[in-house]
Amino acid sequence: MPLYFFNTMNRSREEFRPLKENEAGMYTCGPTVYNFAHIGNFRAYIFEDLLRRTLKYFGYKVIQVMNLTDVDDKTIRDSQKAGISLNEYTAKYKKAFFEDLAFLNVEPAEHYPAATDHIPEMIKLIQMLQEKGFAYKAEDGSIYYSIAKFPEYGKLAKIDMENQKSGVRVKTDEYAKDAVADFALWKAWDEKDGDVAWESPWGKGRPGWHIECSAMSMKYLGNTFDIHTGGIDNMFPHHEDEIAQSEAANGCRYVNYWLHCAHLIVNGEKMSKSLGNFFTLKDLKEKNFTGPEIRWILLSAHYRKKLNFTFEDCEKAKALLKKFADFFLRLKTVEKAGKISDKMSEIVKSAQNSFKDAIGDDLNISEAVAALFGLEREANKLMDSGEITKEEASLILEQFKDFDKVLGVLNVDGQEEKIPEEIEELAGRRQAARKSKNFAEADAIRDELKRKGWVLEDTAKGPRLKKIS
């Protein structure tokens, strides 16, 4: 089954053809570790996780690289403010970042290179650019990339630099550049940097932002690799600059497939640190939302569509996952003996095909999830009519585990809550009252159970207790 992605470079849906058979190299722009990431940031990381899992689902071995930007204006500024070293400061947020990824069930990437661990690689790359004439040293001692030397500049963002001049503001501290859109490869040290500096052929300083991704992707994935992703806001100038650097230095194409995810929005506006309209995972945890619930929300809209975040949707996600959990428990109670019918094999196989078709079509999550609902309804129907066997129920559960390899939200093997003795006993008394047609008491006990956090449902096989989450 072919896999398709929407390639930002050509603005079209293309069949994925990796450089190496059965292997996909993927570079995903990671966080700047100066603060806790917010859920808008996590939308991107979850999209990348979905992409990663989809590639694996289609049989590819994935080599994923996610950079950690641990030196830039903000990390320097805030570490100074905190009165601790840059490393000490960023270590705290690196740790928090990995904890958050784990909470959201994001599979670890193969490499998490930090910028500060790759200064020599960056220096080497800048030297290559200098030798080839793409870089120049400005009056302030910084090294800049000359966009004029790279005619293809703007090909990703479809920006024609000729028409860009009027709107671009010029920062006063960047007076030294030849052209406004030229960007820094190496920033000469100034006193605001404090003790953050590395020796280089151009003197003391630190790398520019874009160079780390070019240098590190080259090191871990090669001069040309398959997939590069990030938020749409990274498309310009960051990814455009990466292309300029890498292609100028290596003389070959940088990336074959560019995938960008749209923003998480709040009340119609982009969720961002600067607007202050953001929520962190901590905020949501305090409201009792779980990792799978948050993951579901961030996953449930197509990655190239803006996703409006609301707490109402969080509640819906909670209810939806609860429904699936109940469904799995119900399947596990099936005891009827018998083989798997052809009809059942057909139903399950067809659901899997629909799912795979959809997720392989540029990660069409809506259609993919529709396959889950379809299979759930079929299974419920058959359980209602008692037509389903234990083996068939297992087959369905296995299929949901298969779906969850990609989705990572279902917890099919989730254990039923242990029922406390007190609750068990109340349920027993209620059943006795019910048998003797003392419905008033039976209902009263059911209400009491509800107050204690347990819902009692009468099924064909007798009462069933469910914990209210």
Place this chain on the structure above:
RNA sequence: GGCGUGGUAGCCAAGUGGUAAGGCGGGAGUCUGCAAAACUCUUACUCACCGGUUCGAAUCCGGUCCACGCCUCCA
């Protein structure tokens, strides 16, 4: 100002030339002592608006309006 993305039911959301998936919510029913759960049926003659192309358009083309994003650190 330049560039880009998008506007589909009460809400969320697929569908990109062949006659509107799915979820939530609403309505009616089956089951039940009653609930709950589950199931069944139902809920857009219509896809922001106006023209055009076509046997046929939500899908293609032109225009208009609206929203958001990028052009400055940003997932």
